[in-house]
Amino acid sequence: MRKFIPHIAVGLMLAFMLAFLGLLGPATGQSPQLPSACAELAFSTEEDFVTRGPAPPDGNLVISDGDLLGPNCIICARNLDLVGRFDVRVDLGLDAVDVIDVGSYLVAFSTELDSPNSGQFTAGDLLVTNGTIIPNRALLAPFQVPYDLGLDGLQFIGDARSIRAFLAEASKIPREEWLRNLGRLAGMLRQYNIDIWFSTEGSLSIVGRPGFLDGDLLSARDGVIVATNSALLPASVPAGIPERGVDYGLDAIACDRSGNRQSIQFSTEILYRGQPAFTDGDLLRYGNGVGRTNEELVRCFEPRAGFLGLDAISIGQRVERETYLQLLLKLFRRR
């Protein structure tokens, strides 16, 4: 028996690591964690569709535009898994997302629709699966916007541990409290030395005051435009108002936690037919055109149409599965 103990230990360790790597299948609503691959990439589509590729673990072939999807067409979370944390039992869509920590199922997001529970949250509020609700007006307070402008793209900036600590504290603050003290959010972001970059559904245009477009990337901490719509897109694209002529919107946004602008990837609200051409479902690089087409993102679902739009995106550090596996196998061989 004793000689089997090391093998059992290694086997258990292997099972644990495989589970950690998401090889045992995606999480369901009851899962305590997201598949690890969702730390790498997570997104949502613009519209519902039927997968003809990998069958989801729950057996339902209909993929909602509110579901969180991952690499190789896994389902990171059904919409009900995300909003269920708020005692919501209907699909509300998924408009913005940032997967903070797959291990603790910590996901920040916004919905397409207001909560059916009256006054609980709007489609412009920032929600986190730990129960946090940060009202849209708190995000916009540094811009002195006294109403809800929607939340279309989302990216937390800063040290991961600080972000988790901030969210832990934020989860204890009721929505009404954020509204009572609109400056509190920016203060806490400064205190934790983090930021929330985001985009809105509507533009702000006030005579005599600097406004912003729904295609600009904004800072909730500093109340500034982090990247204008014109900076996000190559110079050949007529992006930005009034100088170049068109607001392309900013429908999804992701970058590394250090806030390196060169790492920004995003999608727009409308397509462009000039050079470089792109659709509103393509994943674009900062100032550099298409990084990944919509079809590349969704192809493995084998949908009946090659375009499904892109509504939310989260991109993290690549999990080096091969490295983990090599380490495991090395360990196993030693035994």
Add this chain to the structure above:
Amino acid sequence: MPTSQQAHLILVSRKGRVKMKKLATILALIAIVSITLGVPALPISGQGQSNLTACSEFAFSTEEDFVTQGPTPPDGNPVISDGDLLGPGCVVCARNRELLYGFDISQNIDLGLDAVDVLDVQRQMVVFSTELDSPNTGQFTAGDLIITSTGGRGVIPNIALMHRFGIRYDIGLDGLQFIGSIQQIIAFVEEAIRIPRGNWVQNPALLSDMLRRRSIDIWFSTEGTGPASAAAPQVFDGDLLSARDGTIVVSNGGLFPASVPAGIPNNGVDFGLDAVATDRAGNLQLLLFSTEILFSGTPGFTDGDVLQLGNGVVKTNEDLVGCFEPKARFLGLDALSISVERPACGAAIIRVGGMPAGQIGATTGLANGLSSTTPPFEAHDSPFGGWVEILGLMPSCTECSHFKVEYGLWPNPTTPPSTWLPLTDPFQEWRFIWPGLFVLVNRVPDANGWLSILCNSTMGGLYYPWNTSGKNGKYSIRLTIRETGGTEHVSMPVVVMLDNTAPTASLTLDTVPICGDVTIGDVVTGKITGTDLHFYSYRLRYESSLASGDILPVRKYTSVSDTGDTNVAFSWNTTGLPACGYRIILEVWDRTIVNNQRIWGEPGFGWRTPLQIYFCLEAAQ
């Protein structure tokens, strides 16, 4: 929240307290005038009522903001918001703040425009939804149906629309179309604006009851997918719904040709339903709409195109917004309102040069597709030339008396004409007199181009043959119909590209003299040129009574920017050909529809320039 009328009376009251005696008479007069003229639903600022009239038949909004490089809006602001209501010819019918006027919302705030139905411009009655919730807590959400009119403003909450589907939460409002008698719809709206939003919320069944009572309906689409339930069908955001009956009027799959994989779960994809419009009778064959996502299959479409039920694209996004001359040709389509009901004297040009007006590019003026002539021909990015028949939709002969056709030259390729000239040339037109008499009548417009309406014309509508000889370039034409009472109705302009210039052709031989002799076995070499602004094809052949053939393969145009070739070398080996009199003939064609027809069969088309060289091919001595 005070209405503007109440606000006005408050103003009267406050002023009166300050200088009651002195101002009383003046303020009372102002109050009387205000009440007499009616409380403005949209602010009358030079762009209120008059511009909303421009949207009586067609209105839309874009997905994103942009700067117009074309017509400058009356308020001088070239930035067009995705919340503004736009009309034909790139008119700004109402700014977003004008739609929201009276809701006590700051003029700086733009809430977007997600769905619209322009019900009655005289009453300035517009129903719509916004992209964002009202900044006034509890006033309305982005899913509510908002009403503005001279009679007041109202809000029908989303849950009232969804009540018959058993959905008790706000699921958004993306497309909107009132169905039924316009009188009953107006009466319903006037009743609805008197009902506070809270009453609808407390009694959401009230809406369907009121709709049934007036035999009208509200067709709409949502932003989100509804939950599956046993009590009602599951709704997708691509389905067209009935608020009265709680049924799906047309599922997403039913909107598209069979080749589009629309509909869940059977076909695989929900394409959404972002904008919708049809006639008030609810004729599904006339249903026009736009989607949330594009489709790159066949028939391809973008989420900014206007599609017809089961029939693909009827108007591209570029056709809609091209006259704004935006820096990008795609701006999306978020809301659409089309009055399919035609006024008795409503003016529309339906055919130009034998081509249905819908087959002519709204910005290029070039025709494509099959003609409506007998026999039909197919146009390929074709301009027009020669006599160009203009046909207008026949109006009511009892209510309308005269019509005229006007044209305007585009000063540059991107600027529509600002001045219009009437067509005044006389012509002849066949008239039918019952029971079997055809009479050719002389038609002589007056100096302003006015012609009486000929009710028993055999031409198929209001007919005018335009002699375009000598004209080249981009023109717009428009039709005006005058009511017997004098009111004039102007059609949407149709852009037509004119080309009355024959192609350029040259044919030179390197060694053979004109009318010289060629010996069998010689290789004849030379160069040709065949060009035109609207180049279609050229062909170089040798011909004799004993033998004929191509020297160069037929060269056809590849795109609208293809203007042909210059100095193309050729060589013709005469070995084996019989001795005879020969000619080498170069023919160059353009793509012009000349005199309402395709003059030439393949590989020719419109204007032709032929060049030929004759000589004798003789046996060696």
